Structures are given as structure tokens and as C-alpha cells.
Amino acid sequence: MNHSTILKYSFFFCALFIWNACQQTTPNVDMDLEVPNFALLDQNGEFHELYYYGDAKAVVLYTQGNGCSTVRGDMPALKSIRSTFKEKGVEFFMINANEKDDRESILAEAEAHDIEFPILMDKTQLATEALQIHKTGEAILLDPESWTVSYRGPVANLTEAIEAQFNGELLAENYVQASTGSPIRLQHPDKAAFENISYVHDVVPIIQEKCVRCHVEGGIAPFAMDSYDTVLGWSHMIREVLRTKRMPPWHADPHYGVFEDDLSLSKEELQTLVHWIDAGANNDTEEDPLAEKKTYAKKWTLGEPDIVVQLNKEEIPATGILDYRYQELEIDIEQDVWATACQVIPDNEEVLHHVIVSLIYPDGFVEPIDRRSPWIDGLFMGWAPGQDVEKFPHNTGRILPKGSKLHFQLHYTTNGKAQTDQSTIGIYTTTKAPEKEFFQVGAVEGDIKLLPNEFYENSAKYRFDKEVTLYSVLPHMHYRGKQMTYVALYPNGEREIILNVPNYNFNWQRTYWLKEPKVLPARTVVYVDAVFDNTSRNTFNPAPEKTVYFGDYSFDEMLVGFMSFHYGKPTRPDSKKISMK
Numbered sequence: 001m002n003h004s005t006i007l008k009y010s011f012f013f014c015a016l017f018i019w020n021a022c023q024q025t026t027p028n029v030d031m032d033l034e035v036p037n038f039a040l041l042d043q044n045g046e047f048h049e050l051y052y053y054g055d056a057k058a059v060v061l062y063t064q065g066n067g068c069s070t071v072r073g074d075m076p077a078l079k080s081i082r083s084t085f086k087e088k089g090v091e092f093f094m095i096n097a098n099e100k101d102d103r104e105s106i107l108a109e110a111e112a113h114d115i116e117f118p119i120l121m122d123k124t125q126l127a128t129e130a131l132q133i134h135k136t137g138e139a140i141l142l143d144p145e146s147w148t149v150s151y152r153g154p155v156a157n158l159t160e161a162i163e164a165q166f167n168g169e170l171l172a173e174n175y176v177q178a179s180t181g182s183p184i185r186l187q188h189p190d191k192a193a194f195e196n197i198s199y200v201h202d203v204v205p206i207i208q209e210k211c212v213r214c215h216v217e218g219g220i221a222p223f224a225m226d227s228y229d230t231v232l233g234w235s236h237m238i239r240e241v242l243r244t245k246r247m248p249p250w251h252a253d254p255h256y257g258v259f260e261d262d263l264s265l266s267k268e269e270l271q272t273l274v275h276w277i278d279a280g281a282n283n284d285t286e287e288d289p290l291a292e293k294k295t296y297a298k299k300w301t302l303g304e305p306d307i308v309v310q311l312n313k314e315e316i317p318a319t320g321i322l323d324y325r326y327q328e329l330e331i332d333i334e335q336d337v338w339a340t341a342c343q344v345i346p347d348n349e350e351v352l353h354h355v356i357v358s359l360i361y362p363d364g365f366v367e368p369i370d371r372r373s374p375w376i377d378g379l380f381m382g383w384a385p386g387q388d389v390e391k392f393p394h395n396t397g398r399i400l401p402k403g404s405k406l407h408f409q410l411h412y413t414t415n416g417k418a419q420t421d422q423s424t425i426g427i428y429t430t431t432k433a434p435e436k437e438f439f440q441v442g443a444v445e446g447d448i449k450l451l452p453n454e455f456y457e458n459s460a461k462y463r464f465d466k467e468v469t470l471y472s473v474l475p476h477m478h479y480r481g482k483q484m485t486y487v488a489l490y491p492n493g494e495r496e497i498i499l500n501v502p503n504y505n506f507n508w509q510r511t512y513w514l515k516e517p518k519v520l521p522a523r524t525v526v527y528v529d530a531v532f533d534n535t536s537r538n539t540f541n542p543a544p545e546k547t548v549y550f551g552d553y554s555f556d557e558m559l560v561g562f563m564s565f566h567y568g569k570p571t572r573p574d575s576k577k578i579s580m581k
Contacts, residue, residue, distance in 0.1 A: 029132040031175050035147045038127040038243040039503070040095070042118035043106045045253050046483065047502035048093065049244055051147070052537055057089035058150070058165055059142040060158065063133050063181070064094035064119055066101045066109040070137030070181040074155045075113060078139075081159055082117075090162060094119040097128040097184050098136075103255055124270050125187055126243055137181030141165065150174060188271065194279035199228060203276050204289045206269050207231070210248055218296035220349050220385060228288050232281050239277045242270055249508045253500035258515040298345045301389040305343065305426030307331060309406060313422040316351045316412050324552055325410040328360065331400065337429040338397035342390050344383030348421040353411040353554075354384040354509060355423060362403030368437050375409060376442040376560065381425065384509030393471055393517070395571040396438040400429065413554070436566040442476075443528045443561040450480060450534040450548040450557060460528045460559050467522045469570045472513040473499050474562035475528075478554050479506050479540040483531040486561060491523040498526070506540065506554070511562075517570050528561030 039049040053059055062078060064071050082092045094117045096106060106119055122128050131140060139158045141151040143165060151161035153176030161171050188194075197203065207215075207225050215225040225231055231238070241247040242265070250263040265273070276282070312327055346352045358374035361367055371377040380398060381390065392398070412421065443462035450456045475484035486498040499512055520526070536544040542555050550557060 029152065029175070031149055031152075033132065033149055035142060035149065036130050036243060037147075037240060038130065039245045040120040040122055040127060041253065041255075041502055042093075042120055043103055043110055044118070045103075045255060045485075045500050045502055046118065047245075048118060048120060051244075053091045054144045055089075055537065056091045056144050058085070058091070058162055059144055060090060060092045060162075061120075061131070061140040061142065062092070062094045062117070062155070063136045063138045063140070063184070064096045064115075064117075065098045065136035065182050065184065066096075066105055068136045068182045072113055074137060075115065077155050078158075079116070081155070081162070084159070085162055088166075092117055095122055095127065095131075095133070096120065097122040097125050097133060099123075099185065099187065124267050124274075126270065126274050128184065129186070129188070130243075133184060134186070135178045135181040135183055138178045152176075154178065154180075188275065191275075191278070194275040195282060197272060197276040197279065197282075199276070199281075199283050200285045200289060202272050203231075206265070206273060207290065210263060210265060210269070212290075212294065214249075216294050216296045220296075224294075225290060226294065227291050228283050231290070232283075235277045235281045239274055242274055245503060249505070249510070251501045251503050251505060251508070251510060252512055253502050256497045256500050257512070260513040260515055300345070300426055301343060302341055302391065302428060306337075306429040307333070307427040308424060309427075310424045311408060311410075311422055313420055314410060314412065316348075316419045316421060317414060318416055318418045319414050321553065321555065322412050322414065325408075325412065327408040327410070329406045329408070331404055331406060333400065333402055335431065336399065336401045337431055338434055339380070339400050339427050339429055340392055340397050340434075341428040342381035343388065343426045344381065345424045345426070346383060346421070347423045348419055349385065350415055351412045351419050352421050352423060353413050354382065354409075355411075355425075356382045356409040357425065358407045358409075359400070360405040360407050362401055365401050365403075368399055369439050369441070372444075374407065376444055377440070379440045379562075380406070381427075383423075385507060387509065387511060390511075392438045393566070393571065395435040396566050397430065397434040398438055400427070411554075435571050436568060438471075438564065438566050440562055440564045443526060443563070445528075445530075445559045446550040448532075448548075448550050448557055448559055450532050452545050452547060453535050455482075456480075456532040456534060458530055458532075458559055460530070460561055461525055462528075462561070462563065463523070463525045464520055464565075465522060466567050467569070468520050468524075468565040468567055470498070470514065470518045470520055470563060470565045472511050472564040474509065474511040474564075475499070475501050475504060476509065476558055476560040476562060477504055477506065477530060477532065478557050479542060480532045480534050480538060480548065480557055481506060481530065482533040482538070484561065485529045486563075487527045487529060488518075488520060489525045489527060491521055511564075519569055520565075526561070526563065528559070530559045532557060 037051040041047055096119050139155050141161050143150050150165045151171055151174045164171050211225050215221040217224045248263040309329055314325055344355050356375055357380045359380050369378045443460040445458055445460035448458050473486050481504040483502050484504055485500045488496045488498055534544055548557050
């Protein structure tokens with residue numbers, strides 16, 4: 001056989017192999033599937049939870065992959081269908097589960113091919129597995145009343161399928177296997193292998209590292225993960241809050257910044273927990289590692305503080321919306337001292353929402369920073385759910401002059417039972433003046449107005465006239481807060497996203513401490529961009545029918561982006577900040 005003949009046969013078999021691969025049909029799917037809730041970020045860093053769209057007339061998910069000719073070819077038809085049905089209450093999304101497609105490449109694909117749809121990025125493939133997706137170029141039509149699949153197949157039949165669903169009907173052929181599109185490489189195609197996930201060796205280490213700090217007897221979580229039986233009993237709820245990103249309580253977009261004490265789970269950890277539950281949450285031991293008795297101890301993280309102040313007791317009624325409570329307490333010190341760390345030990349976390357402490361300086365003392373408000377700039381210390389001790393960076397501190405008073409703002413929420421609270425604060429001090437003073441300021445915008453049942457966007461900004469080193473940021477909104485992004489605009493015109501919180505949650509007042517402190521040159525302006533959701537889709541919204549303004553109470557709104565810093569460059573590169581443990 002000559003060389004040309006060999007070459008000809010090689011081309012033939014190669015073409016045959018490609019043809020066969022293209023002709024392979026996707027595995028059969030369960031059309032009676034009840035689609036579980038899940039949440040994903042899109043290519044723009046925006047958060048989408050499926051059941052949030054429960055009031056839609058229909059939801060369309062289209063499986064997308066970069067470079068797929070079927071997807072690119074479907075775009076004109078898909079845009080036309082969206083144009084027809086968007087105003088009729090149909091929501092449209094794409095979903096990308098390809099491992100090789102990262103956010104930058106998805107953004108580039110969307111820009112190059114004029115893809116205007118939110119592309120949900122499913123890097124864990126947990127939503128893809130639940131939806132039984134195997135190929136790109138497939139349209140999946142969901143009925144939000146039952147969260148079942150009304151149609152799946154090519155875009156060519158999508159208009160007819162939507163109209164049928166509007167009429168309470170199904171197409172005679174409501175499942176058409178995709179003949180084109182690119183196969184999606186599943187990371188875990190063999191579900192039988194899920195049964196090999198070990199409770200002892202795979203699951204327990206994740207729970208011990210990321211969960212039991214809150215899920216412990218006496219902790220802030222609603223139940224303690226203190227045994228296999230308890231975890232098994234809550235397993236379906238655990239799977240749901242993992243899929244919807246409600247747990248762990250970490251809301252930073254991983255695409256921007258690296259932060260201390262990151263509570264989020266890795267892709268592999270999420271897959272392990274969900275797949276273990278999918279397989280029936282098997283137990284492979286008689287000696288339960290979680291059964292060791294543990295309780296949450298309200299203790300001083302850094303040892304006994306130099307100054308301990310117990311607040312006056314507050315009586316909290318069973319019901320009602322409470323005004324902020326304020327207290328002023330003197331400090332018994334004989335000379336000026338510097339705080340190096342602070343901690344609040346809450347007495348009753350069931351009703352205490354936050355504690356903020358500012359200083360009332362003695363007469364004649366020049367305040368170290370201009371304060372537009374004692375509750376915005378120059379805060380001395382604070383506490384909210386999810387926070388513990390705040391240890392200031394190396395060789396920094398906050399001045400506590402002799403004759404000062406501590407001014408407390410206390411926010412309580414009622415829970416149906418009359419209770420009391422008498423929290424305690426601890427301050428670690430030194431008499432030696434540190435190299436730099438550690439400040440907290442807030443970018444704040446008070447001129448906000450949220451109209452009924454609408455989204456609202458606004459921004460605050462803070463200009464640093466001198467060079468500073470930024471250590472932490474703390475987004476603050478109330479129940480209608482949806483997203484907050486910190487963007488630094490440098491003097492040379494460059495912009496950098498410091499933090500994006502696409503799924504803001506008022507119940508978790510999280511301070512994000514930068515893994516590496518960031519030096520901001522003089523004349524840097526930090527913009528804090530906020531999105532508010534004053535619609536009925538927002539399940540936290542107390543009154544979507546009301547117009548909302550800036551105000552102190554939870555049913556009002558706020559737009560404040562707190563920042564902690566000192567002037568100049570870091571005093572030491574390896575400065576350690578806060579511990580959430």
C-alpha cells in the first residue's frame with residue numbers, strides 16, 4: 001500500500017470518527033424532573049437564583065459554550081424569541097458548564113458575537129447535573145409554577161413551546177434530542193461513584209473546617225452539626241443552601257480580590273458534599289468524629305483584655321420595630337492609651353443585630369480624623385453577626401484619651417419573645433504610641449430614593465487626598481440591598497475592582513480583610529456602586545409597595561461603604577488582621 005493510499009484511508013477513518021461523534025445522541029433525560037433551586041453568577045458578576053424568578057410566566061435556559069457553531073447560529077433566532085416574549089413575563093438565560101471557559105473568555109465570546117443574555121457560569125456543574133444537561137445548543141423551557149420542564153430541544157421549536165405553556169399545554173413532542181451542539185465534558189459522569197464518598201475521610205473534614213464554627217451547640221447557627229444523624233436529618237436542606245449559595249455565609253465574588261478567612265467552599269468541596277447527599281449520605285464508620293462534645297464558648301479570643309466594659313442591661317419586647325438604643329459609659333483609665341485590638345462579646349445574639357462604638361473625646365482634645373458622623377467616620381469598634389475580634393495591623397492603633405466616653409449604638413430586632421441583653425466589650429491596649437493610627441471611614445450617599453417595586457442604583461465615593469494603605473472594606477445596606485462593588489479610580493485613570501458582593505445579605509455584616517494590604521496613591525477615589533431590589537421578588541423586602549429613603553432603621557435604606565486604613569505604606573508586609581475563628 002503506497003503512501004497516498006495510507007493517507008487517503010487515514011483521512012477516511014478520521015472523518016468517520018468525527019461523523020460518528022457528531023451523530024451520537026445525548027442520554028435520555030427525565031422530563032418529569034422537578035428542577036431544584038440553584039444560584040450562579042453570570043459573566044458580569046451578577047447573582048441569579050432560579051427560584052427568584054418564580055413569578056415569571058416561563059424561564060428559558062439555553063446551554064452555551066464558547067466557540068460552538070450551533071450556539072452562534074442560534075443567536076439571531078434566540079434574540080428574536082426573547083424580543084417577542086420578554087415583555088410577556090418570560091426570563092431568558094444561558095448556562096455555561098465548560099471547564100475551559102473562564103469569565104474572561106465568556107465575556108470575550110459574548111462581546112464578539114453580540115450575546116446580550118446573562119450567561120450563568122456553572123463551574124461546579126451541580127446545576128448542570130440537576131438539569132441533566134449534556135450538550136450546548138439546547139433550549140430548556142421551565143414552568144415556574146411547578147419548576148418542571150415543559151420543553152427541551154432545539155431553538156426552532158421554542159416559540160411554539162412557550163405559546164403552548166401559556167395555554168396550559170405541552171407540545172406533542174416536547175423533548176427533541178439535540179442533533180447538533182458540542183458535548184459537555186462532565187467532571188463526574190458516573191453517579192454510582194458518589195457512593196464511594198467517605199463520610200469520615202471526605203465529608204467530616206469539610207464540616208469541621210468550614211461549618212462547625214457556627215453549627216455548634218450555643219452558636220449562631222440554627223442547629224449543631226454534632227453527629228452523623230443530625231447532618232443526615234438536615235442533608236436535603238444542606239444541599240439546597242449549598243446550591244443556592246446561602247451557605248457558607250461568604251458573599252464576595254471570587255473573581256476579584258483575595259481575602260483573609262475566606263469561608264467559601266472550593267469547587268471540589270461543594271461537589272463532594274452535594275454528591276455525598278445525592279448518593280444517600282452514606283455513613284462508613286461506627287465511631288462518629290462529629291460526636292465529640294463541643295459547645296460555643298463566649299470567650300476573649302486574645303486572652304483577657306486590658307479594659308472590660310459591660311453595657312447596661314436592655315429590655316427587649318416580644319414584638320415591634322425598635323428604635324436604636326444608645327448608651328454612654330465612662331472609661332476608667334489614668335492616662336492616654338492606644339487600642340491594638342477590640343472585641344464585642346454579645347450577650348443575646350437572638351435579638352442583637354449590631355453594636356457600634358464611637359468615642360466622645362474629652363474637651364480640648366483634637367480628634368485624629370474629621371468626622372462627618374460619629375457612626376460613619378472614625379468608628380472605634382463594632383460587632384455584627386459573623387464578626388469576632390478585630391486585631392489592628394502591626395504597629396497601628398486607635399487613640400483612647402483619658403477622660404473619653406464610649407458611645408454605643410445598639411440595634412435590636414424582636415423575635416416573638418421578651419428578652420434581655422447585656423453585652424460586654426473588651427479593649428486591648430498599649431501605652432506606647434504606635435507608628436500609625438488605624439482609621440475607619442465610610443463612603444456614604446444619603447440622597448437615595450427607592451420607588452415601589454423597582455430596582456435602584458446609586459453610588460457613593462470617598463477621595464483619599466494622601467497616600468493610604470487599605471486593609472478592609474465593609475459593605476453596608478439594609479434589606480433591599482442586592483449588590484455592592486468597590487471600585488478604585490487611580491490618579492493615572494486606571495480602574496480596579498477591589499470587591500464585588502453580588503449577593504448582599506443584611507443578616508451578615510461581613511468585613512472583608514484583604515490578604516495583602518493595598519496601597520492607594522494620593523488622589524485615589526473609591527466608588528461604592530450599589531444596587532437595591534425594592535421589588536416583591538426580594539423575599540427580605542418588608543414593604544415593596546413603599547417608597548424608601550435613607551434612614552437608620554432596617555426598613556429604611558443605607559448606602560455606606562466602610563474602609564479601614566492608615567496613612568502611608570504598610571508598616572510591615574506580613575501584617576495580620578482579623579481572625580473569624
